[in-house]
Amino acid sequence: MTNAIDGLVSGLDTTTLINSLMTVEAQPQALLKASVAKSQTLISALQGLNGQVAALATLATTTAKPTSLDLYSSTSSSPTVTTALSPGAAAGQLDVVVGALARNQVGVSAAMTAWPATPAVLTIVANGVSTEISAASTSLDDMATAVNAAGTGVTATKVASGVDAGGTAQFRLQFTGNSTGAANAFTVYQGTKAEVTAATAPNLLTATGAAVIRTAGDASVTLWAGTAATQTITSGTNTFSNLLPGVAITVSAESTAPVTIKVARDDAQISSVASGLVSSLNGIFATISTQTVVTNSTNAAGAAVMSPGVFTGNSSVRDVSQKLLSAASSPINGHSPSEYGISITKTGTMEFDAAKFATALAKDPTTVKAAVQEIATRVAAAATAVSDKYTGQLTGQITGQQTSVKNMSTRIDAWDVSLATRRATLQSTYTALEVSLSALKAQSTWLTAQVAGLPSSSTSTTG
Structure with missing residues (x-):
C-alpha cells in the first residue's frame, strides 16, 4: 500500500522518486535474477546434451555385444516357403520338398x-x-x-x-x-x-x-530328396524350427520340386549399424558446435555485439566432445578406423564412407566386425562415464548448476523481503515530510494573518 502524498505541499512526485530509488536498490537482485536465467538456460542445454550422450551409450553398448553384428538375411526360391531368422543364425543353404501340410481334425x-x-x-x-x-x-x-x-x-x-x-x-x-x-x-x-x-x-x-x-496330421518336409541321405522331418504345425541354425521355415503348399533356402551374411544391416553409431556421435558434435558458436550482430546504435553460445568457454563440454572423438577415432590394433571407412574430419566430426566400409567388410568381415565392436566398446565406456545418472561428468555439472540456482533463488526471495521493507520506509519518510511541510505552511499562513491584523501606528512631528 502506498502512503505517500504526492506533492501536496512540496510539489515533489514522491512515487516516481521512490520507484527510481528502489530501482537502484534492486540492482543486486536484478543481477541475481539474470544469473538464474543464464544458469537455467545452461541447465536445459546440458540436460539435452546429456540425453543425447545417454542414448549413444545405450546404442554403443548394444553394438558392442559379441553377437550384435552376426546379422543375416534369408531367401526362399518359392513363395510357398517363407523364412524367419532368430539369434544364432548362420550362413547356409538347404533344399526341401514339402510333402504335406499340417491338418486339424x-x-x-x-x-x-x-x-x-x-x-x-x-x-x-x-x-x-x-x-x-x-x-x-x-x-x-x-x-x-x-x-x-x-x-x-x-x-x-x-x-x-x-x-x-x-x-x-x-x-x-x-x-x-x-x-x-x-x-x-x-x-x-x-x-x-x-x-x-x-x-x-x-x-x-x-x-x-x-x-x-x-484326420489330424503333421506337416512334413524331405531333405536331400532322391539321395541316400533322404530324411523326412515332421512338425505339428506348418512351421519347422532350426532346420538351419536360427532359421525357421513356414510352408503353405506341397511341392514336388525342391525349394532352396539360403541364409547369407547381411552386409547392408552391418553397414547400417556402423553408420548409425557414427551418426549418433555426429549428432552430439553438432549440438556442441551449434551451442558453442559466438554470434556477431549489431545493436540499435549500430555497434557490434558478440553473443556467446550457451556452451562457449565450457571446458567440461569441450572435454566431453574430445573424449567421444578420441574413443571413436583412436587406432585399433595399430590400424586406423579410416581403413574401414570410419574417419575423423577436419572440422572435428566423424565420417562414414559406406563404399569403403562395404569393400573392407567383403574382404575381411571378421576384422571389420571386430573393429566396429571395439569402437563401440570404447564409445560406450566414454559415453557412460559422461552421462551416468549418478557419477556422470555432465550429470555432476547439471547438479552443481541446479544447486547454484536454488541458492540464488533463496537470496532473491530474501531480497524481496528487504526491498519491500525499504520501500515502506521511503514511503513513510516522504509522507512524514509532506505532513511536516503542510504543518509549517499552515503555521506560516497563521503568522502572516496575525501580522496583517496588527493595528497600524503613525508618528507626527510638529515644529
Missing part, C-alpha cells in the same frame, strides 16, 4: 433332431485326456455350447442337415480340432467317461451316418 455326427439320450452327456478324448461334458438339455444348441465351454481344444458347431421322414428339421454336430498335428487327434463318444472306459459308449464319429471329414 474335423468330424461330424449323424443327423439328429436332438441329443439321443437323457441326460445329454458326451465324452471327448484328446491328447490322452478324457473329458466328460454335460449339456443343460438335449438341445443340440446346448450341447454345442457345453462342448465349447469345456476347453478340450475341440469346437462344436450345429449344422443344418435337411429334415427327417416326418418333416422335422435335422442337424449334425461338427467337431473341429483347434490345433493341427497328429498329436491333436480326438474321439467323441456318446456317454460318460465310465462308459468309455467300459467300451459301452458309441463313437459319434464312426457311427452310421457320421464321418471323419479330415
Whole structure:
C-alpha cells in the first residue's frame, strides 16, 4: 500500500522518486535474477546434451555385444516357403520338398433332431485326456455350447442337415480340432467317461451316418530328396524350427520340386549399424558446435555485439566432445578406423564412407566386425562415464548448476523481503515530510494573518 502524498505541499512526485530509488536498490537482485536465467538456460542445454550422450551409450553398448553384428538375411526360391531368422543364425543353404501340410481334425455326427439320450452327456478324448461334458438339455444348441465351454481344444458347431421322414428339421454336430498335428487327434463318444472306459459308449464319429471329414496330421518336409541321405522331418504345425541354425521355415503348399533356402551374411544391416553409431556421435558434435558458436550482430546504435553460445568457454563440454572423438577415432590394433571407412574430419566430426566400409567388410568381415565392436566398446565406456545418472561428468555439472540456482533463488526471495521493507520506509519518510511541510505552511499562513491584523501606528512631528 502506498502512503505517500504526492506533492501536496512540496510539489515533489514522491512515487516516481521512490520507484527510481528502489530501482537502484534492486540492482543486486536484478543481477541475481539474470544469473538464474543464464544458469537455467545452461541447465536445459546440458540436460539435452546429456540425453543425447545417454542414448549413444545405450546404442554403443548394444553394438558392442559379441553377437550384435552376426546379422543375416534369408531367401526362399518359392513363395510357398517363407523364412524367419532368430539369434544364432548362420550362413547356409538347404533344399526341401514339402510333402504335406499340417491338418486339424474335423468330424461330424449323424443327423439328429436332438441329443439321443437323457441326460445329454458326451465324452471327448484328446491328447490322452478324457473329458466328460454335460449339456443343460438335449438341445443340440446346448450341447454345442457345453462342448465349447469345456476347453478340450475341440469346437462344436450345429449344422443344418435337411429334415427327417416326418418333416422335422435335422442337424449334425461338427467337431473341429483347434490345433493341427497328429498329436491333436480326438474321439467323441456318446456317454460318460465310465462308459468309455467300459467300451459301452458309441463313437459319434464312426457311427452310421457320421464321418471323419479330415484326420489330424503333421506337416512334413524331405531333405536331400532322391539321395541316400533322404530324411523326412515332421512338425505339428506348418512351421519347422532350426532346420538351419536360427532359421525357421513356414510352408503353405506341397511341392514336388525342391525349394532352396539360403541364409547369407547381411552386409547392408552391418553397414547400417556402423553408420548409425557414427551418426549418433555426429549428432552430439553438432549440438556442441551449434551451442558453442559466438554470434556477431549489431545493436540499435549500430555497434557490434558478440553473443556467446550457451556452451562457449565450457571446458567440461569441450572435454566431453574430445573424449567421444578420441574413443571413436583412436587406432585399433595399430590400424586406423579410416581403413574401414570410419574417419575423423577436419572440422572435428566423424565420417562414414559406406563404399569403403562395404569393400573392407567383403574382404575381411571378421576384422571389420571386430573393429566396429571395439569402437563401440570404447564409445560406450566414454559415453557412460559422461552421462551416468549418478557419477556422470555432465550429470555432476547439471547438479552443481541446479544447486547454484536454488541458492540464488533463496537470496532473491530474501531480497524481496528487504526491498519491500525499504520501500515502506521511503514511503513513510516522504509522507512524514509532506505532513511536516503542510504543518509549517499552515503555521506560516497563521503568522502572516496575525501580522496583517496588527493595528497600524503613525508618528507626527510638529515644529
